[in-house]
Amino acid sequence: MREVIARIRSFLPAANDYRGLRRSWRADLVAGLTVGIVALPLALAFGVSSGAGAGAGLITAIVAGVVAAVFGGSNLQVSGPTGAMVVVLAPIIAHQGIGALAPVCILAGGILVVAGTARLGRVVALIPWPVIEGFTLGIAVIIFLQQVPTVVGVAPGGSSNAAVAAVEAMTRIDSSTAIWTIGIAVSVAAIMLVAPRIHRHLPGSILAVVVVTAAAVLLQAPVARIGVVPSALPAPALPSVDPSSLPTLLGAAATVAALAGIESLLSARVASTLSTAGDYLPDRELLGQGLASIASGLFGGMPATGAIARTAVNARSGARTRMAAIVHSLVLLVIVYAASTVVSVIPLAVLAGVLMVTAVTMIPVPAIRAIFRSSRADALVFTVTALVTVSVDLIYAVLIGFAIAALFALRNLAGSGGVHREVLEGPVRAGDERIAVFRIEGALFFGTAEKVVQTINDVHDISVVILRLSRMQLLDSTGAHTLAELVRDLERRGVTVLVKGVRPEHLPLTTRLGVVTALRHPNHLFDDLPAAVAHARSHVVATSLAKPASAS
Known part of the structure; x- marks a missing residue:
């Protein structure tokens, strides 16, 4: 009730509107x-x-x-x-x-x-x-x-x-x-x-x-x-x-x-x-x-x-x-x-x-000069908005200008994200060639999700994939859904997936959309990279020992 009253008061004239009037x-x-x-x-x-x-x-x-x-x-x-x-x-x-x-x-x-x-x-x-x-x-x-x-x-x-x-x-x-x-x-x-x-x-x-x-x-x-x-x-x-x-x-x-x-x-x-x-x-x-x-x-x-x-x-x-x-x-x-x-x-x-x-x-002459000096994208947005304002309609001009600016922003956002394969740190051990560490950074959203999936799926002859997510700044529902599908697909192919460094703000979404449940075991979620690498190496060793036994 107090919140409702405070909200109503925030819309009403108040003495504070004329603060300092005696002096001014x-x-x-x-x-x-x-x-x-x-x-x-x-x-x-x-x-x-x-x-x-x-x-x-x-x-x-x-x-x-x-x-x-x-x-x-x-x-x-x-x-x-x-x-x-x-x-x-x-x-x-x-x-x-x-x-x-x-x-x-x-x-x-x-x-x-x-x-x-x-x-x-x-x-x-x-x-x-x-x-x-x-x-x-x-x-x-x-x-x-x-x-x-x-x-x-x-x-x-x-x-x-x-x-x-x-x-x-x-x-x-x-x-x-x-x-x-x-x-x-x-x-x-x-x-x-x-x-x-x-x-x-x-x-x-x-x-x-x-x-x-x-x-x-x-x-x-x-x-x-x-x-x-x-x-x-x-x-x-x-x-x-x-x-x-x-x-x-x-x-x-x-x-x-x-x-x-x-x-x-x-x-x-x-x-x-x-x-x-x-x-x-x-x-x-x-x-x-x-x-x-x-x-x-x-x-x-x-x-x-x-x-x-x-x-x-x-x-x-x-x-x-x-x-x-x-x-x-x-x-x-x-x-x-x-x-x-x-x-x-x-x-x-x-x-x-x-x-x-x-x-x-x-x-706005100074603003026009600044816009044309900033980038071609800004210059295009400015020009289109001005032309549509004069030739069509003011509201359409704002909507079209906003849409074009949003497309350029999405393109830049998509360019800021990506996936990179990393080399395992420390001395090389037998079986390390069967472990792939992928660092996903920037934004994982509808504009980048498919590219990330293709990059990871192009890697073959591996037993374990470690997904590093600590540098992922933005995650939307499309990105989380695609990530869950990637984990399921790799697990179906016999590749064990370990996830490291899910940020606290991303954990609810990844949990709701099945990224965590798609893992083979709840223990495959890690906060520390060395622990994830150690688990991956032990898994490769266990897998290599199991193959001769099954063959005999």
Whole structure:
């Protein structure tokens, strides 16, 4: 009962979440204000790019940002709409309509809650580094390509593939409009790139939005704008769902939940490396992100994830507790109530420019160089993951990248194991040629078991085989079963098998799968090699004496 209570408490908010707030509240306040300013254009841009609208992006950053900060597992995580989620969400909204947004959001949140309570948070640690970086590069490319239609001033085409849609948009350019939209996007990019060089704390994105929007309004630029933005948070409401559409919605929700879980845990892990306050609980983080998406869906927002860029800004701005992420959401809430009219006149091309620069900064250039210097296998995994992300699907990309990485890992593991015949130590005695000592080392699993059996079976004219297992690091059920079959086969051929040095962690499996019972006698299990060799020699002597007697 105590364990159950302790487990429940591990998922609940606690005073320890705000440890040291009395000393760090000023730093948390400044960090929250900084992240809020950085998050505003991104929240608007991701909302528009997904097809849900700028208002949905703001609602997500506000509602999900607070809920994830309070219930999540990271002290520094900042949650809200992200580029990766836009990549998944845009096709869902395009194919199923805006009415699918809230149900998918709530269902995905429920899946994450179940995953968190089932303690699946550590699964993300199994994703190989080249897969993560390939995934990140693919997302960056998609986000960039998604902005091409807006930048050239045309409506998005019918294709859900960002690359195809970008090419289609380039064939439909109207020069009278494109000169304005391209000029706006280029101006935004220039300001965002120059601002940090003037002062590293200068918020380039918000500065670009303000300056370029003001210029567009003064010049009366004939470009599309954000339009109506909510001047207050809507009341929460349960969406109506057609039962016949549930299978389709569940499939989309599962994809959204998988992406949200992966991105949130990766972001929390990044935060843990940026600050001593960045420790996180992965299972609680999944639960918190699930609750955040449910709350966002009830208020008309989008699915939320941990945002790596905003989390990094939060950590580098000196945040120490969850209060910084809460302040970030409050800053955006004030903007909704006080400046929704101003926000509505922002040109869509401004947000497209912000996202294009964001996409370029997402490209992990140092990591790519390191991967291509490490090995061909890592380079292949990275490249395939990135290409599948852009051309097919994000979740498929992770699964395929993981599968390829696993195959290379198994190949390396199989290469690290093997079987070697050893020479008997000490002075040579008569009959030693009829004793074969085999040392099995490394891994004996489904990838190496058959090779080991073939090597041992190729040896003939022997009376005793000693199997040394003390250097065998890994043993699976296939390896243990094959080992038992080998012992039985040798015993049927009249070869006595002695086993030396079964490791304690392997003894239960070898016993259950019959390796020990396959031996001719229980005493044929040894802990010491000299004792095993002495027994083998005595057996050879006894066998040689028995043959003349039987012949006479």
